Amino acid sequence: MRPFDYHAPSNVPDALELLRTHGSDAVVMAGGTSLMLLMQQGLVQPAHVVGLQSVAELRGIRPLPDGALEIGATTTHRQVERAAEVRAYCPALAENFSRVATIRIRNQATIGGNLVHADPSQDPPPMLLALNAEAVIAGSGGERIVPLTGFFRDYFETSVEEGELLLAVRLPPLPQGMRATYIKFLPRTEDDYPTIAVAAALRLGSDQVCEDIRVGLGAAAPVPLRARGVEDALRGQRLTASLIEQAAELVRDEVDPLDDVRGSARYKREMARVWTGRALRSLLDGEPDG
Numbered sequence: 353m354r355p356f357d358y359h360a361p362s363n364v365p366d367a368l369e370l371l372r373t374h375g376s377d378a379v380v381m382a383g384g385t386s387l388m389l390l391m392q393q394g395l396v397q398p399a400h401v402v403g404l405q406s407v408a409e410l411r412g413i414r415p416l417p418d419g420a421l422e423i424g425a426t427t428t429h430r431q432v433e434r435a436a437e438v439r440a441y442c443p444a445l446a447e448n449f450s451r452v453a454t455i456r457i458r459n460q461a462t463i464g465g466n467l468v469h470a471d472p473s474q475d476p477p478p479m480l481l482a483l484n485a486e487a488v489i490a491g492s493g494g495e496r497i498v499p500l501t502g503f504f505r506d507y508f509e510t511s512v513e514e515g516e517l518l519l520a521v522r523l524p525p526l527p528q529g530m531r532a533t534y535i536k537f538l539p540r541t542e543d544d545y546p547t548i549a550v551a552a553a554l555r556l557g558s559d560q561v562c563e564d565i566r567v568g569l570g571a572a573a574p575v576p577l578r579a580r581g582v583e584d585a586l587r588g589q590r591l592t593a594s595l596i597e598q599a600a601e602l603v604r605d606e607v608d609p610l611d612d613v614r615g616s617a618r619y620k621r622e623m624a625r626v627w628t629g630r631a632l633r634s635l636l637d638g639e640p641d642g
């Protein structure tokens with residue numbers, strides 16, 4: 353590994369100043385679980401590493417008065433999984449973080465590192481997409497808010513630019529009566545990345561009419577995505593198991609999976625249909641989270 357200078361700023365302005373000074377020679381490190389592997393493999397060779405562990409304002413889970421929830425970028429997966437505030441906001445979100453890798457990784461890996469790393473097979477992005485999350489990003493020009501639907505640009509590429517920091521993830525208030533779930537198809541081992549992952553949030557009105565629906569998919573394309581075609585086919589309809597099956601067929605045209613060790617693109621396309629149907633059916637009879 354190429355030698356580097358390690359910097360440990362204690363606040364966001366100092367971290368941003370270090371990024372500005374060192375430009376493309378600097379990288380940000382949160383938990384280091386992905387970055388250290390990239391550095392060991394020589395894929396990233398920074399001269400300066402800006403560690404975020406001492407920046408207290410980036411850590412923590414803050415319920416907001418209107419029912420929204422803000423999660424600081426360096427909050428670990430394990431903290432999200434175990435926080436009472438997260439369970440109170442949406443139990444499926446806590447469950448989602450409990451499905452990442454092993455406890456050892458979850459104790460170290462952060463929500464911010466997960467999003468900026470942007471491996472399309474990661475678990476949190478589809479759930480955060482289904483919950484309409486936003487990213488709070490800071491740079492020399494100030495702060496900006498990016499809906500997660502516009503955050504992932506391409507394979508391992510996000511809208512966080514050089515010199516910027518992801519500060520937090522904001523989740524809007526969960527509408528009353530919303531149900532949510534996350535399911536991860538794991539044909540290999542329990543701690544693997546998913547072959548296909550589906551997160552869904554659903555609100556039913558009287559007579560099972562779908563008032564609000566969001567479907568997030570992971571490992572299904574170069575970026576995590578929302579299955580808009582499926583959502584549009586079900587919104588406003590009286591939901592039945594057979595209608596869900598029909599709508600789930602549409603997901604085949606929305607995904608663009610890669611051939612890899614977890615299966616061929618063709619197989620994953622079919623699994624996206626099967627698991628989208630399962631996720632939505634499970635919500636038909638479920639208890640509200642919101």
Ligand SMILES: Cc1cc2nc3c(=O)[nH]c(=O)nc-3n(C[C@H](O)[C@H](O)[C@H](O)COP(=O)(O)OP(=O)(O)OC[C@H]3O[C@@H](n4cnc5c(N)ncnc54)[C@H](O)[C@@H]3O)c2cc1C
Pocket residue numbers: 379380381382383384385386387388404425426451452453454457460461462463464465466467468469473474475476512516517518519543544545546
């Ligand atoms: C063995 C193993 C198994 C795994 N299994 C899974 C799994 O099953 N499911 C899953 O979802 N994930 C899995 N992961 C991925 C894991 O979730 C990510 O490695 C982790 O979330 C990255 O977070 P980190 O804090 O360690 O980030 P780092 O490794 O520190 O950083 C990752 C990237 O994000 C950038 N970055 C970090 N924080 C910020 C910030 N605040 N602002 C701007 N840029 C930032 C870094 O510069 C770097 O490019 C696995 C990883 C490993 C090593």
